[in-house]
Each structure stands twice: as C-alpha cells, then as structure tokens.
Amino acid sequence: xxxxxxxxxxxxxxxVPLYGGFDYLDLDATDATPIGSRVLVRFGKRRLVGVVLETxxxxxxxxxxxxxIEARLDDAPVFDDExxxxxxxxxxxxxxPIGEALATALPVALRRAKTDQTPNRHRGWQAVPSDTANExxxxxKRQHELLDVIRTGVHPVAHSHLLARFGSIHAPLKxxxxxxxxxxxxLPGALEQGSAGTAPALTDMQREAVxxxxxxGEGFHPTLLEGVTGSGKTEVYCRQMAEVLAANRQVLFLAxxxxxxxxLIERLRTRFDASIGVLHSQRSDGERAxxxxxxxxxxxxxxxxxxxxxxxxxxxxxxxxVDEEHDGSYKQQDGFxxxxxxVALRRAxxxxxxxxLGSATPALxxxxxxxxxxxxxxxxxxxxTGAAMPPVRVIDIRSRPLLGGLSDPMLAHIERHLTAGNQxxxxxxxxxxxxxxxxxxxxxxxxxxxxxxxxTLHGGGARLQCHHCGAHQNTPAQCPGCGSKQLxxxxxxxxxxxxxxxxxxxxxxxxxxxxDSVARKGRLESxxxxxxxxxxxxxxxxxxxxxxxxxxxxTCVAVLDVDGGLFSAxxxxxxxxxxxxxxxxxxxxxxxxxxxxxxxxxxxxxxxxHRLLSGGYDAFARAALAERREAALPPFxxxxxxRAEAQDIQSPQAFLEQAAATIHSDEQIACWGPVxxxxxxxxxxxxxxxxxxxxxxxxxxxxxxxxxxxxxxxxGARRVRWSIDVDPQDLL
DNA sequence: CTTAGTTCAACC
DNA sequence: GTTGAACTAAGT
Numbered sequence: 205x206x207x208x209x210x211x212x213x214x215x216x217x218x219x220v221p222l223y224g225g226f227d228y229l230d231l232d233a234t235d236a237t238p239i240g241s242r243v244l245v246r247f248g249k250r251r252l253v254g255v256v257l258e259t260x261x262x263x264x265x266x267x268x269x270x271x272x273i274e275a276r277l278d279d280a281p282v283f284d285d286e287x288x289x290x291x292x293x294x295x296x297x298x299x300x301p302i303g304e305a306l307a308t309a310l311p312v313a314l315r316r317a318k319t320d321q322t323p324n325r326h327r328g329w330q331a332v333p334s335d336t337a338n339e340x341x342x343x344x345k346r347q348h349e350l351l352d353v354i355r356t357g358v359h360p361v362a363h364s365h366l367l368a369r370f371g372s373i374h375a376p377l378k379x380x381x382x383x384x385x386x387x388x389x390x391l392p393g394a395l396e397q398g399s400a401g402t403a404p405a406l407t408d409m410q411r412e413a414v415x416x417x418x419x420x421g422e423g424f425h426p427t428l429l430e431g432v433t434g435s436g437k438t439e440v441y442c443r444q445m446a447e448v449l450a451a452n453r454q455v456l457f458l459a460x461x462x463x464x465x466x467x468l469i470e471r472l473r474t475r476f477d478a479s480i481g482v483l484h485s486q487r488s489d490g491e492r493a494x495x496x497x498x499x500x501x502x503x504x505x506x507x508x509x510x511x512x513x514x515x516x517x518x519x520x521x522x523x524x525x526v527d528e529e530h531d532g533s534y535k536q537q538d539g540f541x542x543x544x545x546x547v548a549l550r551r552a553x554x555x556x557x558x559x560x561l562g563s564a565t566p567a568l569x570x571x572x573x574x575x576x577x578x579x580x581x582x583x584x585x586x587x588x589t590g591a592a593m594p595p596v597r598v599i600d601i602r603s604r605p606l607l608g609g610l611s612d613p614m615l616a617h618i619e620r621h622l623t624a625g626n627q628x629x630x631x632x633x634x635x636x637x638x639x640x641x642x643x644x645x646x647x648x649x650x651x652x653x654x655x656x657x658x659x660t661l662h663g664g665g666a667r668l669q670c671h672h673c674g675a676h677q678n679t680p681a682q683c684p685g686c687g688s689k690q691l692x693x694x695x696x697x698x699x700x701x702x703x704x705x706x707x708x709x710x711x712x713x714x715x716x717x718x719x720d721s722v723a724r725k726g727r728l729e730s731x732x733x734x735x736x737x738x739x740x741x742x743x744x745x746x747x748x749x750x751x752x753x754x755x756x757x758x759t760c761v762a763v764l765d766v767d768g769g770l771f772s773a774x775x776x777x778x779x780x781x782x783x784x785x786x787x788x789x790x791x792x793x794x795x796x797x798x799x800x801x802x803x804x805x806x807x808x809x810x811x812x813x814h815r816l817l818s819g820g821y822d823a824f825a826r827a828a829l830a831e832r833r834e835a836a837l838p839p840f841x842x843x844x845x846x847r848a849e850a851q852d853i854q855s856p857q858a859f860l861e862q863a864a865a866t867i868h869s870d871e872q873i874a875c876w877g878p879v880x881x882x883x884x885x886x887x888x889x890x891x892x893x894x895x896x897x898x899x900x901x902x903x904x905x906x907x908x909x910x911x912x913x914x915x916x917x918x919x920g921a922r923r924v925r926w927s928i929d930v931d932p933q934d935l936l
Numbered sequence: 937c938t939t940a941g942t943t944c945a946a947c948c
Numbered sequence: 949g950t951t952g953a954a955c956t957a958a959g960t
Contacts, residue, residue, distance in 0.1 A: 216948080218947085220947075220949060222947075222949085226948035228948060229948095247948080248946075248948095249947090249951060270948055
C-alpha cells in the first residue's frame with residue numbers, strides 16, 4: 205500500500221515544555237507504529253523527534269486537524285513498556301512535561317532525527333604473546349601500567365577505558381604496538397567483555413551482609429548498606445551481582461560521576477565473565493547510544509553509569525545498585541529535576557527486584573527509611589583490612605594568622621607526614637586564587653555586574669571570574685571607588701593554598717585537583733596515576749578528591765574550612781559538611797599506615813561539629829534527624845519549590861504571588877514565601893522562590909497536580925521562566 | 937501610513 | 949520553547 209492511505213491515531217510526546225501528548229495520524233492502517241518508538245513529526249513550523257505514547261487514541265480534536273507523522277525512526281522501540289511506565293511515573297511525580305522527560309532520558313544521539321545509525325567504531329587493544337626481549341624499558345612507566353591492564357583478563361580492553369583510566373595514552377600505546385606487545389582490534393560493539401576473576405575472601409561482617417542480601421531472594425527488597433570507607437561495600441555488591449548474573453539477569457550499577465572511577469570499572473571488568481556497558485562523561489554520544497541499544501537488546505549483562513543511566517532499557521533487569529547513594533549529583537539540577545536514587549527505587553519496585561543503596565554516609569532520608577523499616581539496614585562498621593579509622597581533630601584558628609589559608613599547626617602536621625615520606629591531602633572546597641578582591645582603604649569588594657556575588661580571583665590574582673555566570677576580566681590596578689592601589693585578596697582558594705604549600709615545601713611534588721586544573725581531557729587521569737604511583741606527595745583540591753580514590757601512602761587529610769557548612773541558609777548544609785568530612789577522612793590511612801585528619805574551624809564548640817567529632821557520622825545523623833523532626837523538614841516533611849526568574853525584578857515576585865494565591869493552604873499544606881532567592885540576581889536574571897511544605901506526600905501531590913495546570917494559565921506565567929522542583933536538593 | 941516593539945494564543 | 953498574528957506606540 206502506498207502512503208496515501210492514512211492510518212489510525214497516535215498520541216505522541218514531543219520535546220516541548222507543554223504537559224500532555226499530541227495526536228497524529230499513523231502512516232499505515234494495518235501495521236501500527238509501536239508504542240515507545242520514535243517518530244518524526246511536524247510541530248507548528250518545526251520538525252521534532254517525538255515518542256509514541258499510545259496507539260488507537262480517540263482524539264479530542266477532529267480528524268482533519270490532525271497531521272500525519274512524517275516518518276518512523278526506529279525498527280525496535282527505544283523505550284520498552286517497563287521504561288515508558290517508569291518515565292510516565294517520573295514525569296508525573298516531578299511534574300515535568302512528558303516530552304521533555306523522555307528526551308532527557310534518551311541518549312543525545314537518539315534525540316536527533318536519524319533513521320539508520322551508522323555503526324560506530326569501537327577500538328580495543330589486546331596483548332600479543334612475545335619473548336621478554338621486547339619488554340619496555342624500566343623507566344617507561346606509563347607503558348608498563350598500560351601493559352598490565354591490557355594483559356589482565358583474556359579479552360581486549362576498550363580504548364575508551366584506557367583513556368578514562370590514564371588520560372593521555374597515544375604515545376605509550378603506539379610504543380607498545382611498535383614493540384609488538386599489543387595490537388589494535390575492532391571490538392564488536394560498545395560493550396566490554398569482562399573476565400572471571402577470583403573473589404577476595406570476605407570478612408565476617410561482609411559475609412553476614414551478603415547472606416542477608418542473598419537470602420531475601422528476587423523480589424523488591426530495598427537495602428541500605430551502610431559501610432565505613434574501606435569496609436568493602438563493593439565486594440558485597442559483587443557477591444549479590446554474581447548471584448543475579450548467574451540467574452541470567454542484568455545488573456544496573458549507578459555511581460556519581462566523581463565516584464565512577466576507572467578502578468571501579470576495572471574491578472568489575474576483571475571479576476565477571478559478563479559483557480559490560482559503561483556510561484560515563486568521557487564517552488562520545490555515539491558510544492552512549494550504542495550502549496543503550498546493546499542494553500535494550502539484552503546484550504549487556506551489566507550497565508555501569510551515572511545519573512541518567514537509571515533510564516537505560518534493560519529487559520532482563522534483576523538488580524540495581526546505587527553506590528554513594530547520599531551523593532547530591534544524583535539529583536538533576538535543571539530541566540527535568542529527577543533524583544536518580546529515588547527513580548531507581550521506583551524502578552526496582554516496578555520490576556519487583558532487589559535494590560541496594562550503599563554509602564559510608566547515608567542521606568538522612570535513607571536512614572529514616574531504614575529506621576521505619578522501609579529499607580533493610582545492613583552495616584559494615586569496620587574496615588576490611590582491619591585498619592583503624594583515623595582520628596579527626598580540630599584546630600581552632602580564631603586569632604591565628606593564616607598563610608594561604610593554612611595555620612601554623614596545620615603546616616606543622618603536613619610537614620611531619622611529608623617528612624615521613626607519606627602523602628598528604630589538603631582539602632578546600634573553593635576553587636580559584638581567592639574568593640574576593642577587596643580595597644584595603646575603602647572596603648569595596650569587586651562585584652559581578654550580572655550576579656549578586658563577589659568575583660573570584662584567578663590566575664594568581666591577575667584575573668577576576670564569576671563562578672555563577674562565567675564573566676571574567678582582568679584585575680583592576682586600583683579601586684574604582686576611591687582610587688587606592690591597595691587591593692587585597694580576601695580568603696584562599698585551591699590556587700592560593702597550592703602556591704603557599706609550594707613555597708613552603710619546594711622539593712615536594714604537588715598536584716592541584718579542581719575544575720580549572722583538570723579541565724583538559726586526560727589531565728585528571730594522568731594526575732591521579734601520578735598520585736597512585738607515589739610520585740605526587742601533596743594533593744590540594746576540592747570535593748573531587750573526596751571519594752573513590754584509594755591511595756596507599758596517604759596518611760594525613762587537612763580540611764581547611766568546615767565552617768561554611770555550619771551556618772548556611774540551606775538546611776542540608778550541615779549534612780553535606782558531615783558527609784564530606786567523613787568521606788575525606790576515609791581517604792587517610794587505608795592500609796597499614798595509621799592516618800589522621802585535621803579540621804580548621806572558628807567554631808570548635810558548634811554542637812553538630814562536636815557531635816560529628818565525638819560520635820562519628822552516625823551520632824551526627826541522629827542529632828541532625830532530631831533537628832529535622834523538630835522543624836518538620838525532610839524526611840519528616842515534604843517540600844516543593846516553585847522557582848521563577850526574569851530579566852526584570854518584579855515579574856518573578858508578581859508571578860509567585862499569583863501562584864501563592866491559587867494554593868488553598870491549610871494546616872496540611874503551608875506556603876512559605878514568595879521570597880527573593882538567596883542570590884537574587886544571577887547571570888543578569890532576577891530570581892524568586894515559593895516553597896510549599898506538607899507533612900504528607902498524599903496531600904501535597906494531588907495539590908501539585910492541580911497547581912501545575914493552574915500555573916501555566918496565570919497571566920504572569922509568560923513573563924517569567926518558572927519550574928517546579930519536587931523534593932528540592934538545595935534551596936539556593 | 938509605516939515600522940519597531942510588545943503581547944498572546946496555538947502548537948496535535 | 950517557538951512562531952506568527954494582533955496590537956500598540958512612536959516616527960515620517
């Protein structure tokens with residue numbers, strides 16, 4: 205039959221910020237476009253890639269107003285019923301337009317209107333048997349490291365894996381190839397083939413946890429696995445994964461970007477005789493799409509990935525692992541604001557499969573769920589090696605001079621560990637040279653023109669940069685207010701701290717880890733490799749140092765500023781501070797060398813800090829939960845934040861006032877605000893918030909369903925950019 | 937009467 | 949979000 209005959213009606217989700225689907229005529233009456241597949245449609249003047257939500261729809265519109273779809277883009281649907289159901293639930297729960305939610309879930313390459321995806325090439329390397337005469341020379345360190353990885357296991361290693369692990373690898377790989385030790389091969393697809401490896405022996409604690417996990421069987425069983433850093437959580441996951449893989453089911457393993465280290469991937473790759481799909485930031489759009497397709501086809505046994513990987517189609521899914529479940533990066537902070545941990549829980553429930561949430565510092569939400577028996581709670585309170593957790597102590601820096609952010613006692617501790625030949629990690633959660641530039645004579649502080657924030661000094665103080673909008677300029681020679689030339693840098697960031705340490709310890713090799721210093725591709729990987737080899741002794745960095753890495757000779761961790769977490773407007777700040785301190789402390793003394801942790805503070809008596817130091821994260825969490833209960837804050841209350849922003853100062857406030865008026869607040873739903881956002885102006889736009897609070901989700905969510913429809917109709921809605929944030933992570 | 941700028945509804 | 953049509957205010 206030719207395309208003249210037009211078939212029945214389809215409901216299509218289109219990537220536009222409008223709730224609900226749009227109806228189109230199908231191409232063919234006899235063979236319907238399958239649900240979950242992509243179609244090309246005309247939408248107004250534009251051509252967009254939509255997803256079929258339903259077939260044989262009875263449209264509200266007369267048939268002559270419907271347009272036919274222009275093309276089918278898939279042979280097999282991109283979303284299966286399970287995943288489509290999950291996404292429809294998530295779009296509803298987070299009150300986000302379905303078309304945008306589906307587009308967010310799709311790999312970038314599949315959001316484009318291309319029918320036949322030419323297969324991407326996947327390079328790999330494999331070892332070639334040879335006599336010892338060709339081995340690389342002893343000092344060719346990178347070649348030896350690469351060779352080790354390539355020789356482990358029986359299968360070729362993906363080029364992308366080596367890239368993620370080591371960074372710049374072109375030259376050493378070519379050298380190894382010239383020596384005839386390795387050869388380049390084309391991998392059949394985006395998946396890597398793992399090899400079965402021996403499982404390490406379990407400690408008694410681990411065995412207990414594994415037995416509990418496995419004994420629960422196959423149904424929906426959420427488990428919080430709380431294990432101190434170094435307690436061997438990964439091995440516990442592995443044992444359960446082995447069971448699931450043996451039953452020919454797939455495993456979805458989620459990790460935050462920063463925790464998704466090559467070590468983790470390599471561990472799984474050398475452990476399971478299984479095909480593994482890896483989704484991390486270094487993979488190209490084409491590779492991601494190939495992993496997606498392989499997972500959908502059931503070819504991938506394990507999928508490891510970050511937040512968005514929670515939406516990978518896996519027809520044989522049998523287990524979900526969420527590592528570092530407390531990590532804030534699981535919450536998407538713009539557009540479709542979903543929380544991957546919570547979506548993963550829903551997915552496990554929908555599929556009726558077990559899910560394990562692992563962390564050394566569980567989110568208060570998860571602890572609360574464990575407390576009320578919604579999660580099983582397994583604990584690994586000791587390190588697998590038997591090494592003691594390092595003591596955490598404070599240095600009171602009130603009225604002490606600071607040199608580049610460092611007090612004298614702190615410098616002395618650092619020196620002691622460096623002299624002993626060990627590694628030291630200095631942690632400061634602020635990048636750049638200094639957080640502000642001030643005039644010594646009149647007190648002027650260099651402001652950003654477009655944000656309500658001071659500019660940050662960079663380039664040793666030569667440049668000014670805004671961390672909120674990206675604006676940058678050279679540092680002025682004199683104060684624009686009073687003309688004084690006495691301009692001084694206030695406070696210290698990673699750059700300044702690193703500089704101070706370099707001049708204090710000129711013979712020690714130092715590496716800086718922050719977004720600026722590792723921006724270049726492969727730089728982070730090569731710097732980490734130098735730390736692992738012991739070449740780098742002193743590490744200075746932001747929170748990207750906090751997790752995942754395991755350095756044998758690291759014995760001292762210095763945290764330069766914990767006070768930000770004690771007095772923030774954000775009610776979660778203290779929780780984040782405690783998690784961060786506990787996580788960085790876990791970096792120290794992981795092997796036989798005892799470690800120690802020092803915190804600089806101006807508030808050594810602060811009750812929450814005191815709790816953390818005397819009783820550890822658990823005691824802190826109990827105290828913090830009691831405070832949350834008192835204030836009816838999450839997890840004892842539920843929040844929804846309505847955000848609005850505009851070029852002018854009045855519109856956001858006006859819109860939110862209209863919005864507030866349409867909420868019939870009662871004793872069960874409270875409306876807080878509207879108020880200007882903590883940083884009212886950002887990137888030239890004025891921002892305001894309206895916070896809804898309820899003691900029950902059952903009351904809040906129906907109200908939100910109604911509210912979202914009302915909001916779109918408000919007269920002020922078109923003057924602002926607004927968005928609903930369900931379960932907001934930060935209120936800033 | 938033109939033109940640039942703003943508002944508004946539809947988008948299937 | 950994007951688009952075009954309807955509307956408004958100033959310009960020749």
